[in-house]
Amino acid sequence: MTHPQRDTIYFDFVSQPSRAVVLFIRCTALPIKEQVTSLGRKTQRSKEYLTMDPLGKVPCLQEEDGFVLPESCAILRYLAQRHKVADHWYPADLRHRANVDAALDWHHWSMRRGAAGQVWNRVLAPMSGQKSSEEVAEGAVGILEQSLQDLEHYWLASTPFVAGNDISIADLIIIMELTQLQMLEGALQGPSMEQQLAPFGKVGAWMRRTQAETEPHFSAVHQMLQRATKNAIKWKGSMGGRSKL
Amino acid sequence: MTHPQRDTIYFDFVSQPSRAVVLFIRCTALPIKEQVTSLGRKTQRSKEYLTMDPLGKVPCLQEEDGFVLPESCAILRYLAQRHKVADHWYPADLRHRANVDAALDWHHWSMRRGAAGQVWNRVLAPMSGQKSSEEVAEGAVGILEQSLQDLEHYWLASTPFVAGNDISIADLIIIMELTQLQMLEGALQGPSMEQQLAPFGKVGAWMRRTQAETEPHFSAVHQMLQRATKNAIKWKGSMGGRSKL
Numbered sequence: 001m002t003h004p005q006r007d008t009i010y011f012d013f014v015s016q017p018s019r020a021v022v023l024f025i026r027c028t029a030l031p032i033k034e035q036v037t038s039l040g041r042k043t044q045r046s047k048e049y050l051t052m053d054p055l056g057k058v059p060c061l062q063e064e065d066g067f068v069l070p071e072s073c074a075i076l077r078y079l080a081q082r083h084k085v086a087d088h089w090y091p092a093d094l095r096h097r098a099n100v101d102a103a104l105d106w107h108h109w110s111m112r113r114g115a116a117g118q119v120w121n122r123v124l125a126p127m128s129g130q131k132s133s134e135e136v137a138e139g140a141v142g143i144l145e146q147s148l149q150d151l152e153h154y155w156l157a158s159t160p161f162v163a164g165n166d167i168s169i170a171d172l173i174i175i176m177e178l179t180q181l182q183m184l185e186g187a188l189q190g191p192s193m194e195q196q197l198a199p200f201g202k203v204g205a206w207m208r209r210t211q212a213e214t215e216p217h218f219s220a221v222h223q224m225l226q227r228a229t230k231n232a233i234k235w236k237g238s239m240g241g242r243s244k245l
Numbered sequence: 246m247t248h249p250q251r252d253t254i255y256f257d258f259v260s261q262p263s264r265a266v267v268l269f270i271r272c273t274a275l276p277i278k279e280q281v282t283s284l285g286r287k288t289q290r291s292k293e294y295l296t297m298d299p300l301g302k303v304p305c306l307q308e309e310d311g312f313v314l315p316e317s318c319a320i321l322r323y324l325a326q327r328h329k330v331a332d333h334w335y336p337a338d339l340r341h342r343a344n345v346d347a348a349l350d351w352h353h354w355s356m357r358r359g360a361a362g363q364v365w366n367r368v369l370a371p372m373s374g375q376k377s378s379e380e381v382a383e384g385a386v387g388i389l390e391q392s393l394q395d396l397e398h399y400w401l402a403s404t405p406f407v408a409g410n411d412i413s414i415a416d417l418i419i420i421m422e423l424t425q426l427q428m429l430e431g432a433l434q435g436p437s438m439e440q441q442l443a444p445f446g447k448v449g450a451w452m453r454r455t456q457a458e459t460e461p462h463f464s465a466v467h468q469m470l471q472r473a474t475k476n477a478i479k480w481k482g483s484m485g486g487r488s489k490l
Contacts, residue, residue: 054398054399055395073350074349098320105317109353112354139381
């Protein structure tokens with residue numbers, strides 16, 4: 001693992017930032033080897049993986065000569081510049097680029113907290129017997145609602161994509177936080193994805209637009225999420241079903 | 246506010262990202278007007294401010310011709326490139342730059358969650374009568390400890406600054422999350438800043454190094470935090486003091 005014969009991306013499709021990075025690599029046809037790193041089997045905590053990436057996270061990029069880069073947003077920025085992909089993904093124009101950067105930075109403390117906070121505490125943690133917090137999940141619902149307000153009325157106020165007229169790496173990162181919400185079908189309580197997204201028409205149209213722009217890869221990187229959702233629904237059934245909406 | 250006569254940065258020194266951006270502007274002597282936006286008085290929610298920045302956040306950059314940019318990390322990346330400051334702040338070399346980007350992206354979900362989660366829920370929210378969560382604060386202590394482990398053993402493992410041999414915008418953003426911990430002197434419970442930082446020698450040395458590199462501006466941008474800490478300690482006294490450590 002420490003001396004790959006070519007550039008390699010380590011990822012797991014159950015991780016939303018992993019989906020964003022692999023989707024980008026496929027959309028731009030970059031010559032990068034895909035290497036699944038199973039979060040379920042904790043491969044990212046193995047000695048071999050930690051030798052490569054001491055942070056033990058996915059996704060992680062390792063280039064042929066040993067350069068290692070963690071963090072999905074940094075990987076996307078780097079790949080876009082290193083491989084000179086179409087300008088719209090990460091525009092060279094400073095102000096346009098700054099808008100992409102601002103959307104990426106914004107998502108961490110808003111969309112990601114709101115969405116991942118629900119999916120972790122209401123589905124993934126309970127399913128795997130890990131500690132979860134209903135209080136954090138509740139707070140995340142409010143954070144997601146505010147994030148969707150900002151997405152609808154600020155980022156998508158006057159443009160079809162979050163940072164302008166064309167799709168960028170910011171669209172890929174942000175949409176993956178939203179698509180993971182389908183896992184909430186397996187939650188024992190709390191609002192569903194549909195309930196939370198329903199009031200936001202521009203967000204829905206943007207999601208369909210972003211998907212259309214990135215097919216057939218978009219569906220491909222979501223296959224495992226759909227299987228995981230089915231498993232979560234089965235788990236919910238075994239627990240006696242949804243207790244309240 | 247919508248037509249400034251020169252580039253303007255809106256900020257409040259009680260906000261850690263605001264301190265990072267103003268520190269950068271002063272260290273690099275950028276010709277940018279400083280405009281305090283009082284979070285205490287909710288100036289960022291005023292109609293005038295929201296017309297400029299609909300997200301209603303600080304810091305926010307507004308350039309002379311009306312271009313508006315939110316998000317501290319995006320502002321720092323943009324200013325460094327726009328004003329052609331010394332290369333070390335945001336290196337032109339792609340890999341070096343990617344390391345700075347990765348450190349910035351990393352901090353959102355680690356250092357920021359761990360530090361701001363404690364200060365908000367144990368000091369700022371209780372002091373201002375807003376909803377706080379002891380459960381979130383407890384979780385934040387664990388997140389901060391893991392973040393400090395990563396900072397000590399990964400980011401600072403072999404270099405004096407987080408992304409290399411010289412100071413970068415990532416050092417400014419990350420250190421501000423840590424310096425806010427002095428506010429915990431006013432917390433009714435939980436570990437202090439000193440207790441949490443004590444096990445991490447490289448982190449301590451890096452903080453002193455980063456401060457030395459940016460004085461006298463570093464002390465100047467922290468004056469209000471020191472006053473706020475004194476107020477928090479007074480408040481704690483009025484509440485009967487720290488209940489447990």
